Amino acid sequence: MSIFNINKQNTNLDSKIVAGLERLSHVFRILLWEKAKEHHLSPIQIQLLIFIQYHDSNKTKVSCLAQEFNLTKPTISDSIKVLEQKKLIQKFTDISDTRSYSIQLTETGKKVVLETENFINPITEIIAKANEPDKIILWENISNLIVGLNKLGITSVQRTCFNCKHYSLKNESHFCSLLNQKLLTQDIRIDCTEYETA
Ligand code: SF4
Incomplete structure (x- = not known):
């Protein structure tokens, strides 16, 4: 239905x-x-x-x-x-x-x-009022949705960590070898200037 x-x-x-x-x-x-x-x-x-x-x-x-x-x-x-x-x-x-x-x-x-x-701006202003933990959950879900749509071939260009050659999952944590640092959910990017396709 x-x-x-x-x-x-x-x-x-x-x-x-x-x-x-x-x-x-x-x-x-x-x-x-x-x-x-x-x-x-x-x-x-x-x-x-x-x-x-x-x-x-x-x-x-x-x-x-x-x-x-x-x-x-x-x-x-x-x-x-x-x-x-x-x-x-x-x-x-x-x-x-x-x-x-x-x-x-x-x-x-x-x-x-x-x-x-x-x-x-009207959307930015509403998001700005949310508390940090809620924003992190929202961002995690939005970035997963974007990656999911990319995997289905619906969105073509994605300069996101999940498609990047510098990204890896280390001990269940996101990691960027270029920046040499652990990436928290809020650090995951969807348009990174250093992005290189994996
Ligand atoms: S280079 Fe950019 S896109 Fe690639 S893993 Fe690092 S932060 Fe993410």
């Missing part, structure tokens, strides 16, 4: 959790839409600007962005074209492969990021 069937949902915790996550995904979409409308951009264009702002140029090529956002290269290229027309990004040709280019923000693009990335 469907989790959207109210009778099942109200008598089954798994269904309630999934329905709750689905409702949260609506909230993220609505908050992002509001900001996108203010700047006459689409939600994906805002997401691209924010991603480009915080990632190295080797991750801001069209092919990487397509993988990151689970979209096709033509879809990303269309968004990039609009962002370039609006003078929010600049393309830099790769000297080792002149057919490829990476993307960086212009000063105007950085300003738009500053004005839009706070779309997430």
Whole structure:
């Protein structure tokens, strides 16, 4: 029976959790839409600007962005074209492969990021009020869910500890050989700059 069937949902915790996550995904979409409308951009264009702002140029090529956002290269290229027309990004040709280019923000693009990335604030403020043990449990479950979805091939790019060559389980504890330290649940990363695929 469907989790959207109210009778099942109200008598089954798994269904309630999934329905709750689905409702949260609506909230993220609505908050992002509001900001996108203010700047006459689409939600994906805002997401691209924010991603480009915080990632190295080797991750801001069209092919990487397509993988990151689970979209096709033509879809990303269309968004990039609009962002370039609006003078929010600049393309830099790769000297080792002149057919490829990476993307960086212009000063105007950085300003738009500053004005839009706070779309997430209502959720951040609620999370900030939770106590630390609850946050750790929440994080453990969210990171497990992300890894589970990645294993099913639903999310393509995951720079998480669990997929990293520096990660191991030592005496039932998470360990990073690069940082040479034990990782507590709250140290597990889902977007690590030092990540290398196992
Ligand atoms: S390098 Fe980063 S992703 Fe890899 S195990 Fe260490 S902290 Fe995790």
